[in-house]
Amino acid sequence: MTAVGTDFERHWQAWHDQRETRLRDPLGVLSWIGLHWLDTDEQPVPGVPGRWRADGDTVVVTVDRLGELARDGRPLADSTVLRPAEGAPGLELTAGTRIAEVVRRTGKFAVRVHDPAAPALAHFAGIPAYRPDPRWAVLGFFEPYERSRTITTAAVLDGLEHRHAAAGTVVFRLDGAEYRLIAFGRPETGLSVLFTDATSGVTTYPAARRLELGTPAVDGGLTVDFNRALNLPCAFTDHATCPLAPAENRLPVAIEAGEQNPRTRAARTEYSR
Template sequence: MTTATTEFEQHWRAWHAEREAWAREPLGWLSLTGLHWLGEAEENVEGLPGRWRVDGETVVVTADSGDGYVLDGPALTGRTTLTPGEGAPGIEVRVGDRLVEVIRRTGQFALRIHDPAAPALAAFTEIPAFAPDSRWVAAGEFTPYDTARTVTTGAVVEGLEHHHPAAGTVRFTLGGAEHTVVAFGDPKTGLRLLFTDGTSGVSTYPGARLLPIGTPGSDNRVRLDFNRAQNLPCAFTDYATCPVAPPENRLGVAVEAGERDPRREVRS
């Protein structure tokens, strides 16, 4: 038993170290210094060269030769049209050491600014987390939907929506109660949960945490290790547009496992 417990903890610590390496990425989520929503009128965005505006389904940047914008190799000069996908990763434009992501969310366009010298990145020390505990590991049963479904949730930014491909439901017992939740993703490549619980807004981030649960076995069984429940980027920065958990995934038990709210830990 001691060996198994030690191995369980070692695997968790390796996962936790990977998560902290993710947080330290020079142009990752902690490097964000701004989220600027664009309109149809051409404007200068504070701290950025060039001029930006929305033109129908695209974003237009007008840059001078000395502005230093680079897109996929060549420098941008004159008028360049960019077409980011709805809800997709942003189009990346480099300017010096910084990265500008051009994104589209619920029909609105924005610039997300990454800077390796961001104060939040410089101040980062760790992702707070509960100590690993095997009682927060559950066996679940995945039931696929007969036809593909899309579940719409709100976002941490008012007025935005997220549209998630839902694969089916997962039923499991945790904290002495049975739960049935909606699983997002693809059973062939990996399922995931967006959930809240009794710790949300108390010791963990209130909007949602993410739990990857992998691919179901041939018997549709899955393993839910809530010790690996992770924060979404919005737990670390105000410049993310993360989804909130759907009502079906709000667990009525306090899951004291996985990552804690990093900003709440700082405040306390």
């Protein structure tokens, strides 16, 4: 391997190690042990205290004893009204060592339970990935829309939708062929894409992978490095509500780079330290 290749792999390894460190967060994705949907009838949520119900655009939680649940360090008393934002990270209530995260998705409310003693955390053995290869890091160009567009995609759970602010398209070439992907985010703060390819559902997770593209240069140039294509939370847990890739971002070519499907044991043979 050339010195450039060795340096490339070293930088990728540092990125990969950081990814795995973040996944080991004791209250992160791997700590999720349940996603419980609420309706207008008061109900308990397994794993955390309180009685919960949806009420119009809010969630109402009632506790029986002071201190069973707390928000920002302050114990909840009696009934508390919560207003989680659509599609955003949830509002977090602490229940001992656990977290009750109240989320809103497509107008529906759910409580996601985080537990630092979750089996998925205890058994986490790393993220399977293809061996890094510079051939999958190519020059691309960002072509902005005149105005930002809203792209609606389905989700891994039936009946849910995600709405994304699309800033334009990223154009790049692989093996002489040109491809385009719709880019989400804002060019001044960073772009990303959700995509599938011919490996999706084979060695990589079928719903989508995400690739962060950063901020384009003045001429629109940026690096499209598929070695850093990463899994969404739904690849690791059934308690996620991740989006699917938009139809325009379903590449016909096999992108044999980036993170593989952690649910497929065979994928772990592709890369090891």
